[in-house]
Amino acid sequence: ILTVTLNAALDVTYDVDALVAPGTNRVRSVVQRAGGKGVNVARTLHALAHDVVLTGFAGAEVKAELRTAGLHDEFVDTPGRRTITVVDGVDATVLCEPGPVISAEQWAFLIEQVHSLAVDASAVVLSGSLPPGVPEDAYAQLGRAAGDHPVLLDTSGPALLAGLAATPAVVKPNRDELAELGASPESLLAGGAGAVVVSCGAEGLTAVTDAGSWRARPPEVVTGNPTGAGDAVVAALAATVAEPWPERLRDAVALSAATVLAPVAGEFDRAAYERFRPAVTVEEI
């Protein structure tokens, strides 16, 4: 499985006693981790023992961290982008760097890279927002570069609409992203998607496909860290491209709920995943 992350970032978390702004703050501890939606998908797939290769654009620190985590990185080198989160026990203050502008040469190089890496892939995952410099139809171009291999597209806004032109096998907006577009699952299907899976937070998923429509619900309401829950849905759908839809959705809901129980995006509670999977309810609609 190949994951493409155009906007990978080094997620840096600073622990401070109490943020003084304006003022000078001594940081107590620094935690750094490669982030980005496609990176979370890849971590989850790697933990499930799938072969996964990561590409897209990333800086040296992201690449180093992924290698330390045992992931196979084929990212195109760019200057890094960081997201700093300052936490003081109660509140979080986030600083998002704009990231480097991607040149036409870097973009052309990535298209070639995806074209050649996709040859061995059972699925190609395209996740996240677009960095400055890439064309608005970036995901359509990447989808075409993936050839006949099933493409899963998880993005929002104009990048999602433009990506439909490459007829991705699955698009996965969440409910808010769908509402923001003023779109329905049916309109995205008509626009070119093979299936539309809408994540609805604690309520589970709705899937609208050529083969039928289903609603899948978790067996219990889980509370925890919802960051990365949508990426777990994409990971499960990418790992199950050969299976029937009800099975795929069962897996996606269980993995997503188990991800909410883990403290950081890209991880999940394995015991909960095993427990949830047979208990997910899937009904045709």
Added chain:
Amino acid sequence: ILTVTLNAALDVTYDVDALVAPGTNRVRSVVQRAGGKGVNVARTLHALAHDVVLTGFAGAEVKAELRTAGLHDEFVDTPGRRTITVVDGVDATVLCEPGPVISAEQWAFLIEQVHSLAVDASAVVLSGSLPPGVPEDAYAQLGRAAGDHPVLLDTSGPALLAGLAATPAVVKPNRDELAELGASPESLLAGGAGAVVVSCGAEGLTAVTDAGSWRARPPEVVTGNPTGAGDAVVAALAATVAEPWPERLRDAVALSAATVLAPVAGEFDRAAYERFRPAVTVEEI
């Protein structure tokens, strides 16, 4: 001239519209620059066409930036330390990372490095605070490693007091640092320093040495960015070890005032420096 910076940092400046804390902030622009007192000294000496070599502990990003600036870097590799400054036009919020803990092996390696690099040096500059992991008498050990070469020590608190044991040629506390220690120039001389140069902000310098005592004042009150003004004093004193004290102080005051006129630490207004130098007043006290 060899400069030793134990606590080099990547100084990152984020420009935001208005910092929202807690909240999520889009960073408009990112400026990165290698920082640390010894780095500022080295930049100033390099701009004055002196041969300068930098060592100490630094991360890959600091080393890369120094090389881009044309400086000769012999830093011992460590994970990086960053200082983030968020500016929103009016206020600044600073986040200082603690930095890596230096291991006994890294410390022993640096001592060897300073010992061999000092051989060709006309002066050895030891600047800044101590990172976690190094011995409290770090500057005494480094001073001894420099052998007979004149050592200039610019630090504060216990690190300064412990450093006196290696009989540095010059120590340069500022007035506040001296007060904090409850020390006088005379007590630091008695403790082992060859000369004590106290920087007094816009009022200039006071030097107490075995050869006499002087006060040096700038020709005019300059306003601007005082960060790095003390490092300019050290740079001037390091570049003039063979000259008589009144000349050294004249140079130090002129360069320091010219640094206040430059927007960033490690730079100075060259025309102002040339203009100030003959106009500095030096009186024996």
